[in-house]
Amino acid sequence: xxxxxxxxxxxxxxxxxxxxxxxxxxxxxxxxxxxxxxxxxxxxxxxxxxxxxxxxxxxxxxxxxxxxxxxxxxxxxxxxxxxxxxxxxxxxxxxxxxxxxxxxxxxxxxxxx
Amino acid sequence: xxxxxxxxxxxxxxxxxxxxxxxxxxxxxxxxxxxxxxxxxxxxxxxxxxxxxxxxxxxxxxxxxxxxxxxxxxxxxxxxxxxxxxxxxxxxxxxxxxxxxxxxxxxxxxxxxx
Numbered sequence: 001x002x003x004x005x006x007x008x009x010x011x012x013x014x015x016x017x018x019x020x021x022x023x024x025x026x027x028x029x030x031x032x033x034x035x036x037x038x039x040x041x042x043x044x045x046x047x048x049x050x051x052x053x054x055x056x057x058x059x060x061x062x063x064x065x066x067x068x069x070x071x072x073x074x075x076x077x078x079x080x081x082x083x084x085x086x087x088x089x090x091x092x093x094x095x096x097x098x099x100x101x102x103x104x105x106x107x108x109x110x111x112x113x
Numbered sequence: 114x115x116x117x118x119x120x121x122x123x124x125x126x127x128x129x130x131x132x133x134x135x136x137x138x139x140x141x142x143x144x145x146x147x148x149x150x151x152x153x154x155x156x157x158x159x160x161x162x163x164x165x166x167x168x169x170x171x172x173x174x175x176x177x178x179x180x181x182x183x184x185x186x187x188x189x190x191x192x193x194x195x196x197x198x199x200x201x202x203x204x205x206x207x208x209x210x211x212x213x214x215x216x217x218x219x220x221x222x223x224x225x226x227x
Contacts, residue, residue: 036218089155104155
């Protein structure tokens, strides 16, 4: 049973436009969420986090939105740049401090110049 | 750069053999987690170590074992390797009771079992 789902395997966006990556989860106990970017042959790089007490967190070009009632989060990248082309993973944790994260299967973002 | 280092970066083993992967955590981080990422999948939690003790385990058989040392570095050992163990093995470090709950990954160790 996939508790964290990224239903879009891939996404293409023009440079300068907004990229929106989506993530759905089923476990209402999840209380902390992370987004990672992964280039080929590298480990995942942490981008941004959000806890369940917030509905939005912003860091530069990256904003994460959390809709707890819908069990949905999204990552917005504005403006998108060619260097953002990578695979993006969302991850969720059910209990603060244990760091046992459940990851989605990833969305491959391609930003077209 | 996260400061989490893993070795070796690539290795090839034969089915039935044993492998040890190593990880040095980011300075100041006292918790280490290991994840397995198969091709086309997201990372899957294997186990976590805190203060040299296993502190949580995912759905992996006992032939996956680990250690954490007093300097917080860690090892992942896999016995009786199977073809399906071929994957990227990721180590992640974090600081309990601080820095939110964010985990920081190393570059990974690519294991191929033939």
